[in-house]
Amino acid sequence: MCAQGRTGVLPERVSSGFAVVLALLAMALGLAACGGDGDADTDGLEANLIQERPENRAVRLTVGSKNFTEELILGEIYAQALEAGGYDVRRRLDLGSERIALRALESGEIDAYPEYTSTALTTFFGIPTEEVPSDARQAYEATQADFAERGLTAFPPTPFSSANAVGLLTERADELGVRTISDLEGIAPRLTLYGSPECRRRADCLIALQDDYGLDFEKFVPVAIGRRYDVLDQGRADLSILFTTDPQLFVSDNHVVLEDDRDALPAGNVLFVARNQAVERAGPRLAEIVEAVQSDLTLDVMQELNARADIDGERPSQVAESYLEEFGYVR
Numbered sequence: 001m002c003a004q005g006r007t008g009v010l011p012e013r014v015s016s017g018f019a020v021v022l023a024l025l026a027m028a029l030g031l032a033a034c035g036g037d038g039d040a041d042t043d044g045l046e047a048n049l050i051q052e053r054p055e056n057r058a059v060r061l062t063v064g065s066k067n068f069t070e071e072l073i074l075g076e077i078y079a080q081a082l083e084a085g086g087y088d089v090r091r092r093l094d095l096g097s098e099r100i101a102l103r104a105l106e107s108g109e110i111d112a113y114p115e116y117t118s119t120a121l122t123t124f125f126g127i128p129t130e131e132v133p134s135d136a137r138q139a140y141e142a143t144q145a146d147f148a149e150r151g152l153t154a155f156p157p158t159p160f161s162s163a164n165a166v167g168l169l170t171e172r173a174d175e176l177g178v179r180t181i182s183d184l185e186g187i188a189p190r191l192t193l194y195g196s197p198e199c200r201r202r203a204d205c206l207i208a209l210q211d212d213y214g215l216d217f218e219k220f221v222p223v224a225i226g227r228r229y230d231v232l233d234q235g236r237a238d239l240s241i242l243f244t245t246d247p248q249l250f251v252s253d254n255h256v257v258l259e260d261d262r263d264a265l266p267a268g269n270v271l272f273v274a275r276n277q278a279v280e281r282a283g284p285r286l287a288e289i290v291e292a293v294q295s296d297l298t299l300d301v302m303q304e305l306n307a308r309a310d311i312d313g314e315r316p317s318q319v320a321e322s323y324l325e326e327f328g329y330v331r
Contacts, residue, residue: 048328050289056086059281064092064110066101069309069316070162070245070302074114076320078272081293084330085285093316098123105275106150112274117143117157118204118266120273129203130211134263136161140271151276155290157269160245160299164205164265165257166193167242167249169232173256180261181213184239188215194231195241197222204266205241212264229255244268244299247307270294296327 061082065075075093083089092110095101098119104110117139121127125146133139140157147154166181178184184191199205200220209215223231223240229248231237232255242249242257249255272290279286301323308319324330 046328048292049331050081050084050293050329052084052086053285054086056282056285057088059283060088060090061112061278061282061286062090062092062110064095064101064104064113066098066113067094067096070306071114072316073305073309073319073323074270076317077293077297077323078112078114078290080317080320080324081289081329082286084324085289087282087286105152105273108275108277111278112272114270115154115273116162116268116270118163118268120147120154120271121266122204129266130208130264132204132266134260134265134267136267136269139267139269143271147273152273153276153279154271154273155287157267157271158294158297158302159269160297160302161267161269162243162245162302163260163268164199165242165244165260166209166239167228167232167255167257168237168239170254170256172232172238173258178258180259181209181215181264182261183258184215185213188217190218191238192219192221192236193217193239193241194221194223194228194237196225196228199241204264208264212262245302245306247303247310250300250303250307251311270297293324293329296323 063075063079063082065071072093075091079089079091079093092104095104095110095113098115101110101113101115102124105113117136118129118132120143121132121139122129125143127142133142136157140154143154166184168176168178173179176183176187178187193206193209195205200222201207203211206220209217217239221231221237223237228240228242229246232240242255244257249257272294274286305319305323308314308322309316314322321330
């Protein structure tokens with residue numbers, strides 16, 4: 001009998017991109033086990049396996065993160081991957097805001113942490129939100145000179161982007177016949193939009209919808225972040241400002257986000273930012289591990305990882321470990 005390949009740790013969620021990819025990988029491994037060249041099992045997951053380097057044991061790296069779910073998971077993914085590569089890793093995964101995290105990085109309290117391109121450009125480097133590139137690569141390149149001036153190195157971005165999005169009930173989207181934000185033109189004056197209190201003043205939120213799309217809603221109502229989906233489900237809001245990596249978008253088809261067809265909401269891909277001294281100590285293997293381990297962090301995958309923590313109640317460290325194991329980075 002052929003050996004069975006591994007499946008996702010949440011097999012009931014087979015509709016996700018994460019599970020689909022894992023199923024394909026499992027099939028590949030199963031075929032390899034059925035016969036053929038004895039080296040066939042070096043394909044698929046085995047090719048991803050992070051190799052431990054004994055020389056890295058003398059290099060201590062402190063990995064930090066901000067203190068919300070997605071950041072905690074990402075911090076653990078990077079930390080555990082670097083440990084698999086042999087590095088002596090310490091953690092500071094409770095740093096708070098981006099300004100606190102940056103201070104910790106520049107002071108040497110930590111050696112690296114994950115940050116968002118849009119946050120770096122607007123909060124750290126003073127770029128107006130409307131000038132932040134929507135293209136992930138362009139946004140990443142725009143950070144390089146400023147990070148370098150601070151003695152920092154930012155590695156290339158993750159595939160997924162965590163950004164503001166206009167969301168609504170799937171049923172309501174069908175009723176209105178909308179798929180893109182531009183489709184709201186002409187009907188916005190009879191629709192209610194809910195969003196975080198600061199959304200009213202942010203160029204990557206209400207202002208972008210007004211200036212870039214010319215939308216004038218019947219009213220905008222501030223709402224706590226934790227209630228953004230409740231106001232849709234309760235019928236109080238026609239539209240709500242969501243995040244593209246929200247776990248609710250993974251576990252249910254009840255909500256949908258409208259395509260930002262004019263690229264008005266800036267890219268929020270993640271960059272692993274490190275002190276230059278740490279990069280030099282760690283050697284080229286650091287960049288290799290970071291870029292490899294984040295290559296499977298697509299939007300669907302990040303939504304599922306957030307769902308495992310926020311909805312299923314797994315610890316961020318468990319979620320990170322599952323990700324690394326499922327995609328073959330560690331055994």
